[in-house]
Amino acid sequence: MTEGPAGQRTAAVRSWREALLVYTRPRVFAMIWLGCSAGLPFLLIGPTLSGWQRDVGVERSLIGFFSWIGIVYSVKVLWAPVVDRLALPLFTRLLGKRRGWMLAAQITIAVGLVGMALADPVADLVLVAALALLVALGSATQDITIDAYRIEAMDPEFQGAMAAAYVFGYRVALLVAGAGAFYIAEGASWASAYLVMAVLMGAGMLTTLLLGEPEHRADASAAAIEARVEQALGARERRGAAGRLLAFLSDAVVAPFVDFFTRNGREALLILLLISVYKLSDITMGVMANPFYLDLGFSKTDIADVTKVFGFLMTITGAALGGVLVARFGIARPLLLGAVLVAVTNLLFAALAVLEPDLALLAVVVSADNLSGGIAAAVFIAYLSSLTNTAYTATQYALFSSLMTLPAKVLGGFSGVVVDAHGYMAFFLYAGLLGIPAIVLSLRLTRPRP
Numbered sequence: 001m002t003e004g005p006a007g008q009r010t011a012a013v014r015s016w017r018e019a020l021l022v023y024t025r026p027r028v029f030a031m032i033w034l035g036c037s038a039g040l041p042f043l044l045i046g047p048t049l050s051g052w053q054r055d056v057g058v059e060r061s062l063i064g065f066f067s068w069i070g071i072v073y074s075v076k077v078l079w080a081p082v083v084d085r086l087a088l089p090l091f092t093r094l095l096g097k098r099r100g101w102m103l104a105a106q107i108t109i110a111v112g113l114v115g116m117a118l119a120d121p122v123a124d125l126v127l128v129a130a131l132a133l134l135v136a137l138g139s140a141t142q143d144i145t146i147d148a149y150r151i152e153a154m155d156p157e158f159q160g161a162m163a164a165a166y167v168f169g170y171r172v173a174l175l176v177a178g179a180g181a182f183y184i185a186e187g188a189s190w191a192s193a194y195l196v197m198a199v200l201m202g203a204g205m206l207t208t209l210l211l212g213e214p215e216h217r218a219d220a221s222a223a224a225i226e227a228r229v230e231q232a233l234g235a236r237e238r239r240g241a242a243g244r245l246l247a248f249l250s251d252a253v254v255a256p257f258v259d260f261f262t263r264n265g266r267e268a269l270l271i272l273l274l275i276s277v278y279k280l281s282d283i284t285m286g287v288m289a290n291p292f293y294l295d296l297g298f299s300k301t302d303i304a305d306v307t308k309v310f311g312f313l314m315t316i317t318g319a320a321l322g323g324v325l326v327a328r329f330g331i332a333r334p335l336l337l338g339a340v341l342v343a344v345t346n347l348l349f350a351a352l353a354v355l356e357p358d359l360a361l362l363a364v365v366v367s368a369d370n371l372s373g374g375i376a377a378a379v380f381i382a383y384l385s386s387l388t389n390t391a392y393t394a395t396q397y398a399l400f401s402s403l404m405t406l407p408a409k410v411l412g413g414f415s416g417v418v419v420d421a422h423g424y425m426a427f428f429l430y431a432g433l434l435g436i437p438a439i440v441l442s443l444r445l446t447r448p449r450p
Helices: 016-024 026-044 047-055 060-074 080-085 091-095 097-118 125-153 156-187 190-210 220-233 240-277 280-287 289-295 300-329 332-354 359-386 390-412 415-422 424-433 436-445
Strands: none
Touching: 016 026, 016 156, 016 300, 026 047, 026 097, 026 125, 026 156, 026 190, 047 060, 047 156, 047 190, 060 125, 060 390, 080 125, 080 240, 080 390, 091 097, 097 125, 097 190, 125 156, 125 390, 156 190, 156 300, 156 359, 220 240, 240 390, 240 436, 280 289, 280 332, 280 359, 280 390, 280 415, 280 424, 280 436, 289 300, 300 332, 300 359, 332 359, 332 424, 332 436, 359 390, 415 424
């Protein structure tokens, strides 16, 4: 083992054969099914639900309000400390800390989907909204527990492969919950589609039951930090329920942040900055991708064929390659490679903006973009996983994942303004330049330590 990003321990160099064989490990393979379980509900309370509502005549303004339910995913960090600390009656005792919460979340999702299937989307609009919110809460909680399980179940050198397997399952589930649900609705009914999706959640439940619980070791340094934080907040001086509540908040909410800054010292802020900018280029470009294809004159069928078929295959290939690179070289070099590739592929879109529209060229550019995006995604998830302390896995990773997307989504909202003012070529050059901070910070934070 050698020192890697921000002092985290990463894998020693192994052979390509050994790196490829990481996908044969049972827990890596199981992540495919957990990825499916995580991806399935996402569209069912988003685009698929809006399609159902519009199909039965729900007003567009009301459909728009339903999109706010998705905010639940962005604020899951608020209850991640509860998932980290609180034992669920019966579930935790029978299945353990992570699998207990995971199964409870999966059951919640399935119950919510069955309820949505049995409700009338027009007459029972408030009920459908409440059930969709229940599904969102269950889904976000499942995301928290799966992330924590993935990090705790395997060593850092396998996190790239675990992430790649998860991405594959998640992408397959998006196809099933998107196109698959529409096919079922066309052939039968929307209620049938949602009932089928609820049944498919059984695959995730079965996987959860068959998996073994990760080992949870006592962390002396975490215990020491919690004692200091409790002392600083005066939790030990209070008695009764108020004292217990303050102690819980101290250990579950404050201590994870103190631990992160304690372990990483002066580099902690640089690490958080890297997390916030690593996907800036990718997400900002993605906002204008479909409008760009349409403005070039490509048909909706052409766009669907290229982005869904080539995009899906190349994203999966890129994620798998990212997992192999992490197993082969550790996290440092693949992290830098991912940052460079994501920024550079924007130059391909800039070239596409000034060339004659050509479907083959579009396929090449989209393939390159999705391949680089898949590599970067798998490697970056492995990097974020390496930053967590297993005493606070769910809380710290939920914080990282929220920070990873929020700045990019905010900046992405100005994409249309840039295009309107300067055109597509300038926009893609701008999106590529947004990748430079990630490259610089990756270089800075992944330098080997003496």
